[in-house]
Amino acid sequence: MPETIKWLGSEAPTEVRIEGYQEIKNVKDAPDVEYYVPGHRTCAGCGPALAYRLTALASGKNTIFAGPTGCMYVANTSYLCGPWAVPWIHTQITNGGAVISGIEASYKAMIRKKKYDGEFPNIICFAGDGGSADIGLQALSGCMYRGHDVLFICYDNESYANTGIQTSPMTPYGAHTTFTPPGPVVPEGKKTFPKDLLKMVAAGHPAVKYLATASIAYPVDLMNKVRKALAHKGPTFMHIHAPCPKGWAFESSKTLDIGKLAVDTGMWTLYEIVNGQVKVNYAPRRRKPVAEYVQAQGRFGHLTPEMTERLQAFVDSKLAELGLLVPIPAV
Numbered sequence: 001m002p003e004t005i006k007w008l009g010s011e012a013p014t015e016v017r018i019e020g021y022q023e024i025k026n027v028k029d030a031p032d033v034e035y036y037v038p039g040h041r042t043c044a045g046c047g048p049a050l051a052y053r054l055t056a057l058a059s060g061k062n063t064i065f066a067g068p069t070g071c072m073y074v075a076n077t078s079y080l081c082g083p084w085a086v087p088w089i090h091t092q093i094t095n096g097g098a099v100i101s102g103i104e105a106s107y108k109a110m111i112r113k114k115k116y117d118g119e120f121p122n123i124i125c126f127a128g129d130g131g132s133a134d135i136g137l138q139a140l141s142g143c144m145y146r147g148h149d150v151l152f153i154c155y156d157n158e159s160y161a162n163t164g165i166q167t168s169p170m171t172p173y174g175a176h177t178t179f180t181p182p183g184p185v186v187p188e189g190k191k192t193f194p195k196d197l198l199k200m201v202a203a204g205h206p207a208v209k210y211l212a213t214a215s216i217a218y219p220v221d222l223m224n225k226v227r228k229a230l231a232h233k234g235p236t237f238m239h240i241h242a243p244c245p246k247g248w249a250f251e252s253s254k255t256l257d258i259g260k261l262a263v264d265t266g267m268w269t270l271y272e273i274v275n276g277q278v279k280v281n282y283a284p285r286r287r288k289p290v291a292e293y294v295q296a297q298g299r300f301g302h303l304t305p306e307m308t309e310r311l312q313a314f315v316d317s318k319l320a321e322l323g324l325l326v327p328i329p330a331v
Protein backbone atom coordinates (compact mmCIF):
# COMPACT_ATOMS: atom_id res chain seq x y z
CA MET A 1 0.00 0.00 0.00
CA PRO A 2 1.57 3.34 -0.98
CA GLU A 3 1.99 5.72 1.95
CA THR A 4 1.29 8.84 -0.07
CA ILE A 5 0.12 9.42 -3.62
CA LYS A 6 0.57 12.68 -5.43
CA TRP A 7 -2.84 13.77 -6.53
CA LEU A 8 -4.94 16.75 -7.43
CA GLY A 9 -5.30 19.93 -5.45
CA SER A 10 -3.06 22.51 -3.90
CA GLU A 11 0.39 21.70 -2.64
CA ALA A 12 0.95 25.11 -1.05
CA PRO A 13 1.66 24.66 2.64
CA THR A 14 -1.17 25.04 5.06
CA GLU A 15 -1.52 27.60 7.84
CA VAL A 16 -2.20 26.24 11.29
CA ARG A 17 -4.97 27.66 13.47
CA ILE A 18 -4.35 25.47 16.49
CA GLU A 19 -0.77 24.25 17.05
CA GLY A 20 -0.89 20.46 16.70
CA TYR A 21 -4.12 18.70 17.55
CA GLN A 22 -5.13 16.71 20.59
CA GLU A 23 -4.98 13.16 19.30
CA ILE A 24 -7.39 10.53 20.63
CA LYS A 25 -5.36 7.32 20.93
CA ASN A 26 -8.24 4.89 21.51
CA VAL A 27 -11.92 4.78 22.42
CA LYS A 28 -11.17 4.87 26.17
CA ASP A 29 -9.16 8.04 25.61
CA ALA A 30 -12.15 9.77 23.90
CA PRO A 31 -13.69 12.83 25.56
CA ASP A 32 -16.72 12.04 27.71
CA VAL A 33 -18.57 15.36 27.64
CA GLU A 34 -21.34 15.03 25.07
CA TYR A 35 -22.53 17.99 22.99
CA TYR A 36 -25.02 15.97 20.91
CA VAL A 37 -27.19 14.49 23.61
CA PRO A 38 -30.12 12.01 23.74
CA GLY A 39 -33.71 13.09 23.15
CA HIS A 40 -33.93 13.34 19.37
CA ARG A 41 -36.13 11.30 17.04
CA THR A 42 -33.82 9.73 14.52
CA CYS A 43 -34.46 6.06 13.67
CA ALA A 44 -32.84 3.40 15.84
CA GLY A 45 -29.35 2.67 14.51
CA CYS A 46 -29.15 5.95 12.56
CA GLY A 47 -25.61 6.31 11.13
CA PRO A 48 -25.81 10.10 10.62
CA ALA A 49 -26.85 10.62 14.27
CA LEU A 50 -23.77 8.65 15.37
CA ALA A 51 -21.61 10.74 13.03
CA TYR A 52 -23.03 13.91 14.65
CA ARG A 53 -22.36 12.60 18.15
CA LEU A 54 -18.74 11.71 17.31
CA THR A 55 -18.14 15.04 15.56
CA ALA A 56 -19.49 16.99 18.55
CA LEU A 57 -17.42 14.90 20.98
CA ALA A 58 -14.29 15.71 18.99
CA SER A 59 -14.98 19.41 18.38
CA GLY A 60 -16.06 20.18 21.94
CA LYS A 61 -17.73 23.15 23.58
CA ASN A 62 -16.37 25.99 21.46
CA THR A 63 -18.35 24.90 18.40
CA ILE A 64 -21.15 26.33 16.29
CA PHE A 65 -23.06 23.91 14.04
CA ALA A 66 -25.04 24.83 10.95
CA GLY A 67 -27.52 22.19 9.82
CA PRO A 68 -29.09 22.29 6.36
CA THR A 69 -32.55 20.71 6.02
CA GLY A 70 -32.41 16.93 6.06
CA CYS A 71 -32.81 14.12 8.60
CA MET A 72 -30.20 15.73 10.86
CA TYR A 73 -32.37 18.82 11.10
CA VAL A 74 -35.90 17.43 10.92
CA ALA A 75 -35.53 14.32 13.08
CA ASN A 76 -33.36 16.21 15.57
CA THR A 77 -35.61 19.19 16.18
CA SER A 78 -39.15 18.83 17.39
CA TYR A 79 -41.35 20.92 19.70
CA LEU A 80 -38.65 23.57 20.19
CA CYS A 81 -36.12 20.95 21.35
CA GLY A 82 -32.79 19.96 19.84
CA PRO A 83 -30.04 17.60 20.97
CA TRP A 84 -27.18 20.10 20.70
CA ALA A 85 -25.52 21.44 23.82
CA VAL A 86 -23.67 24.00 21.66
CA PRO A 87 -25.08 26.73 19.36
CA TRP A 88 -26.81 25.33 16.28
CA ILE A 89 -28.53 27.09 13.39
CA HIS A 90 -30.84 25.65 10.76
CA THR A 91 -29.99 26.61 7.17
CA GLN A 92 -31.82 25.97 3.94
CA ILE A 93 -30.80 22.73 2.26
CA THR A 94 -29.21 24.84 -0.48
CA ASN A 95 -27.12 27.27 1.53
CA GLY A 96 -25.18 25.60 4.36
CA GLY A 97 -21.89 26.82 2.85
CA ALA A 98 -23.14 30.41 2.62
CA VAL A 99 -24.39 30.45 6.21
CA ILE A 100 -21.12 29.22 7.71
CA SER A 101 -19.26 31.74 5.52
CA GLY A 102 -21.38 34.50 7.09
CA ILE A 103 -20.84 33.23 10.64
CA GLU A 104 -17.09 33.11 10.09
CA ALA A 105 -16.98 36.58 8.51
CA SER A 106 -19.01 38.10 11.34
CA TYR A 107 -16.69 36.64 14.00
CA LYS A 108 -13.73 38.09 12.14
CA ALA A 109 -15.47 41.48 11.95
CA MET A 110 -16.37 41.41 15.66
CA ILE A 111 -12.77 40.61 16.54
CA ARG A 112 -11.47 43.38 14.25
CA LYS A 113 -13.87 45.88 15.85
CA LYS A 114 -12.92 44.64 19.33
CA LYS A 115 -16.50 43.61 20.06
CA TYR A 116 -15.52 40.01 20.78
CA ASP A 117 -12.44 38.89 22.67
CA GLY A 118 -13.26 35.18 23.11
CA GLU A 119 -11.68 32.23 21.32
CA PHE A 120 -12.44 31.91 17.61
CA PRO A 121 -15.09 29.16 17.39
CA ASN A 122 -15.06 25.88 15.48
CA ILE A 123 -17.62 26.55 12.73
CA ILE A 124 -18.99 23.35 11.23
CA CYS A 125 -21.65 22.77 8.59
CA PHE A 126 -23.11 19.27 8.99
CA ALA A 127 -24.92 18.64 5.72
CA GLY A 128 -26.47 15.59 4.06
CA ASP A 129 -25.34 14.29 0.70
CA GLY A 130 -28.19 16.23 -0.94
CA GLY A 131 -27.17 19.38 0.95
CA SER A 132 -23.52 18.89 -0.11
CA ALA A 133 -23.12 17.06 -3.41
CA ASP A 134 -26.31 18.16 -5.14
CA ILE A 135 -28.70 20.95 -4.14
CA GLY A 136 -26.14 22.49 -1.72
CA LEU A 137 -23.14 22.20 -4.05
CA GLN A 138 -22.80 25.81 -5.16
CA ALA A 139 -22.80 27.15 -1.59
CA LEU A 140 -20.29 24.47 -0.55
CA SER A 141 -18.07 25.34 -3.51
CA GLY A 142 -18.26 29.11 -2.91
CA CYS A 143 -17.39 28.67 0.75
CA MET A 144 -14.43 26.39 0.03
CA TYR A 145 -13.22 28.65 -2.77
CA ARG A 146 -13.30 31.90 -0.76
CA GLY A 147 -11.15 30.39 1.96
CA HIS A 148 -13.33 30.75 5.05
CA ASP A 149 -12.01 29.26 8.28
CA VAL A 150 -14.64 26.52 8.57
CA LEU A 151 -15.17 22.77 8.38
CA PHE A 152 -17.81 21.46 5.97
CA ILE A 153 -18.92 17.88 6.66
CA CYS A 154 -21.03 15.80 4.31
CA TYR A 155 -22.71 12.98 6.24
CA ASP A 156 -23.50 10.55 3.49
CA ASN A 157 -26.55 8.32 3.86
CA GLU A 158 -26.62 8.02 0.07
CA SER A 159 -30.11 9.39 -0.50
CA TYR A 160 -32.46 12.27 0.12
CA ALA A 161 -33.59 10.35 3.18
CA ASN A 162 -35.74 12.83 5.02
CA THR A 163 -38.28 13.22 2.23
CA GLY A 164 -38.68 9.47 1.73
CA ILE A 165 -35.40 7.99 0.42
CA GLN A 166 -35.14 9.59 -3.02
CA THR A 167 -32.02 9.10 -5.14
CA SER A 168 -29.13 11.57 -4.85
CA PRO A 169 -25.85 11.81 -6.79
CA MET A 170 -24.28 9.79 -3.95
CA THR A 171 -26.70 6.85 -4.25
CA PRO A 172 -24.73 3.81 -5.44
CA TYR A 173 -25.35 2.13 -8.78
CA GLY A 174 -28.10 -0.47 -8.44
CA ALA A 175 -29.76 0.88 -5.30
CA HIS A 176 -33.53 0.88 -5.00
CA THR A 177 -34.84 4.30 -3.93
CA THR A 178 -38.32 5.72 -4.26
CA PHE A 179 -37.17 7.57 -7.41
CA THR A 180 -35.23 4.58 -8.81
CA PRO A 181 -37.53 1.60 -8.35
CA PRO A 182 -36.31 -1.44 -10.28
CA GLY A 183 -38.81 -2.61 -12.90
CA PRO A 184 -39.07 -4.01 -16.43
CA VAL A 185 -37.71 -0.82 -18.06
CA VAL A 186 -34.83 -0.15 -15.64
CA PRO A 187 -34.15 -3.48 -13.92
CA GLU A 188 -31.11 -2.28 -11.95
CA GLY A 189 -32.88 0.61 -10.18
CA LYS A 190 -30.27 3.41 -10.02
CA LYS A 191 -28.54 3.40 -13.41
CA THR A 192 -25.64 5.78 -12.79
CA PHE A 193 -22.55 5.70 -10.58
CA PRO A 194 -22.07 8.26 -7.80
CA LYS A 195 -20.13 11.52 -7.95
CA ASP A 196 -16.70 11.65 -6.31
CA LEU A 197 -17.45 14.53 -3.95
CA LEU A 198 -14.15 14.62 -2.10
CA LYS A 199 -12.19 14.62 -5.33
CA MET A 200 -14.37 17.44 -6.69
CA VAL A 201 -13.68 19.60 -3.63
CA ALA A 202 -9.97 18.69 -3.63
CA ALA A 203 -9.41 19.31 -7.32
CA GLY A 204 -11.28 22.56 -7.73
CA HIS A 205 -10.63 24.55 -4.55
CA PRO A 206 -7.01 25.67 -4.03
CA ALA A 207 -7.70 27.11 -0.55
CA VAL A 208 -8.63 23.69 0.86
CA LYS A 209 -5.55 22.07 2.43
CA TYR A 210 -7.16 19.29 4.47
CA LEU A 211 -9.79 16.81 3.29
CA ALA A 212 -10.69 13.41 4.67
CA THR A 213 -13.11 10.56 4.30
CA ALA A 214 -14.32 8.84 7.48
CA SER A 215 -16.79 6.21 8.63
CA ILE A 216 -18.95 5.84 11.72
CA ALA A 217 -17.55 2.31 11.99
CA TYR A 218 -14.08 3.80 12.69
CA PRO A 219 -14.94 6.29 15.46
CA VAL A 220 -11.41 7.13 16.68
CA ASP A 221 -10.25 7.80 13.12
CA LEU A 222 -13.33 9.96 12.56
CA MET A 223 -12.83 12.04 15.72
CA ASN A 224 -9.14 12.59 15.02
CA LYS A 225 -9.93 13.75 11.50
CA VAL A 226 -12.43 16.28 12.86
CA ARG A 227 -9.73 17.61 15.19
CA LYS A 228 -7.11 17.71 12.45
CA ALA A 229 -9.51 19.55 10.15
CA LEU A 230 -10.32 22.10 12.84
CA ALA A 231 -6.62 22.64 13.57
CA HIS A 232 -6.08 23.86 10.00
CA LYS A 233 -6.60 27.49 9.18
CA GLY A 234 -8.95 27.94 6.25
CA PRO A 235 -11.61 25.72 4.74
CA THR A 236 -11.52 21.97 5.37
CA PHE A 237 -13.79 19.21 4.18
CA MET A 238 -14.86 15.77 5.42
CA HIS A 239 -17.02 13.10 3.80
CA ILE A 240 -18.45 10.63 6.32
CA HIS A 241 -20.02 7.30 5.37
CA ALA A 242 -23.17 7.03 7.49
CA PRO A 243 -25.36 3.95 6.90
CA CYS A 244 -29.13 4.50 7.11
CA PRO A 245 -31.05 1.38 8.25
CA LYS A 246 -34.36 2.72 6.98
CA GLY A 247 -33.22 3.72 3.50
CA TRP A 248 -30.77 0.89 2.92
CA ALA A 249 -33.10 -1.74 4.42
CA PHE A 250 -31.03 -3.52 7.05
CA GLU A 251 -31.60 -4.29 10.74
CA SER A 252 -31.00 -1.26 12.98
CA SER A 253 -28.55 -3.29 15.12
CA LYS A 254 -26.27 -3.76 12.07
CA THR A 255 -25.21 -0.16 11.37
CA LEU A 256 -21.58 -0.64 12.44
CA ASP A 257 -21.36 -4.01 10.63
CA ILE A 258 -22.55 -2.39 7.40
CA GLY A 259 -20.05 0.46 7.89
CA LYS A 260 -17.19 -2.03 8.34
CA LEU A 261 -18.35 -4.15 5.41
CA ALA A 262 -18.30 -1.05 3.20
CA VAL A 263 -14.61 -0.55 4.00
CA ASP A 264 -13.76 -4.26 3.73
CA THR A 265 -15.32 -4.47 0.26
CA GLY A 266 -13.94 -1.14 -0.99
CA MET A 267 -17.40 0.42 -1.29
CA TRP A 268 -15.89 3.04 1.06
CA THR A 269 -12.24 3.99 1.55
CA LEU A 270 -10.54 5.84 4.39
CA TYR A 271 -7.99 8.45 3.36
CA GLU A 272 -6.87 12.05 3.86
CA ILE A 273 -5.51 14.67 1.48
CA VAL A 274 -3.13 17.08 3.17
CA ASN A 275 -1.56 19.80 1.03
CA GLY A 276 -2.32 17.80 -2.12
CA GLN A 277 -0.83 14.52 -0.85
CA VAL A 278 -3.10 11.50 -0.42
CA LYS A 279 -2.58 9.28 2.61
CA VAL A 280 -4.55 6.05 2.84
CA ASN A 281 -5.44 5.43 6.49
CA TYR A 282 -6.67 1.87 6.39
CA ALA A 283 -6.46 -1.08 4.02
CA PRO A 284 -8.46 -4.22 4.86
CA ARG A 285 -6.27 -7.27 5.47
CA ARG A 286 -8.66 -9.47 3.46
CA ARG A 287 -10.62 -7.67 0.79
CA LYS A 288 -14.19 -8.95 0.54
CA PRO A 289 -16.30 -9.10 -2.63
CA VAL A 290 -18.88 -6.37 -3.20
CA ALA A 291 -21.49 -9.16 -3.39
CA GLU A 292 -21.26 -9.52 0.42
CA TYR A 293 -22.14 -5.87 0.92
CA VAL A 294 -24.95 -6.05 -1.62
CA GLN A 295 -26.49 -9.15 -0.05
CA ALA A 296 -26.62 -7.50 3.38
CA GLN A 297 -29.02 -4.73 2.28
CA GLY A 298 -32.59 -4.83 0.97
CA ARG A 299 -31.99 -1.86 -1.37
CA PHE A 300 -29.86 -4.16 -3.57
CA GLY A 301 -32.17 -7.19 -3.28
CA HIS A 302 -33.08 -7.13 -7.00
CA LEU A 303 -29.51 -7.12 -8.38
CA THR A 304 -28.49 -9.91 -10.75
CA PRO A 305 -24.90 -11.32 -10.67
CA GLU A 306 -24.12 -9.27 -13.82
CA MET A 307 -25.23 -6.04 -12.14
CA THR A 308 -23.19 -6.87 -9.04
CA GLU A 309 -20.19 -7.45 -11.34
CA ARG A 310 -20.66 -3.96 -12.79
CA LEU A 311 -20.59 -2.53 -9.30
CA GLN A 312 -17.49 -4.61 -8.47
CA ALA A 313 -15.71 -3.27 -11.59
CA PHE A 314 -16.50 0.32 -10.53
CA VAL A 315 -15.20 -0.33 -7.01
CA ASP A 316 -12.04 -1.97 -8.41
CA SER A 317 -11.30 1.11 -10.52
CA LYS A 318 -11.64 3.39 -7.46
CA LEU A 319 -9.41 1.10 -5.37
CA ALA A 320 -6.78 1.07 -8.12
CA GLU A 321 -6.54 4.89 -7.91
CA LEU A 322 -5.64 4.60 -4.22
CA GLY A 323 -3.25 1.69 -4.70
CA LEU A 324 -5.61 -0.65 -2.84
CA LEU A 325 -6.49 -3.06 -5.64
CA VAL A 326 -5.36 -6.35 -4.14
CA PRO A 327 -6.82 -9.75 -5.12
CA ILE A 328 -9.91 -10.91 -3.26
CA PRO A 329 -8.85 -14.08 -1.40
CA ALA A 330 -10.81 -17.24 -2.28
CA VAL A 331 -13.04 -18.49 0.57
Ligand SMILES: Cc1ncc(C[n+]2csc(CCOP(=O)(O)OP(=O)(O)O)c2C)c(N)n1
Nearest residue numbers: 069070071128129130131159160161162163
Ligand atom coordinates in the same frame (compact mmCIF):
# COMPACT_ATOMS: atom_id res chain seq x y z
C1 LIG B 1 -35.09 23.97 -1.69
C2 LIG B 1 -35.65 22.75 -1.08
N1 LIG B 1 -35.97 21.69 -1.86
C3 LIG B 1 -36.43 20.55 -1.32
C4 LIG B 1 -36.62 20.46 0.04
C5 LIG B 1 -37.20 19.21 0.63
N2 LIG B 1 -36.25 18.46 1.42
C6 LIG B 1 -36.18 18.55 2.74
S1 LIG B 1 -35.09 17.51 3.46
C7 LIG B 1 -34.71 16.86 1.95
C8 LIG B 1 -33.73 15.72 1.86
C9 LIG B 1 -32.31 16.12 2.18
O1 LIG B 1 -31.41 15.11 1.78
P1 LIG B 1 -29.94 15.12 2.36
O2 LIG B 1 -29.32 16.46 2.23
O3 LIG B 1 -29.21 14.00 1.73
O4 LIG B 1 -30.18 14.84 3.91
P2 LIG B 1 -30.90 13.54 4.55
O5 LIG B 1 -32.36 13.84 4.62
O6 LIG B 1 -30.58 12.39 3.67
O7 LIG B 1 -30.31 13.42 5.91
C10 LIG B 1 -35.42 17.48 0.91
C11 LIG B 1 -35.34 17.15 -0.52
C12 LIG B 1 -36.30 21.59 0.83
N3 LIG B 1 -36.44 21.59 2.16
N4 LIG B 1 -35.82 22.71 0.26
Ligand code: SF4
Nearest residue numbers: 042043046071244246
Ligand atom coordinates in the same frame (compact mmCIF):
# COMPACT_ATOMS: atom_id res chain seq x y z
S1 SF4 C 1 -34.08 7.78 7.62
FE1 SF4 C 1 -31.92 7.16 7.85
S2 SF4 C 1 -30.73 9.04 8.14
FE2 SF4 C 1 -32.93 9.52 8.49
S3 SF4 C 1 -33.19 9.36 10.72
FE3 SF4 C 1 -33.73 7.36 9.80
S4 SF4 C 1 -31.81 6.14 9.83
FE4 SF4 C 1 -31.27 8.30 10.17
Ligand SMILES: [Mg+2]
Nearest residue numbers: 128129159161
Ligand atom coordinates in the same frame (compact mmCIF):
# COMPACT_ATOMS: atom_id res chain seq x y z
MG1 LIG D 1 -28.89 12.07 2.50
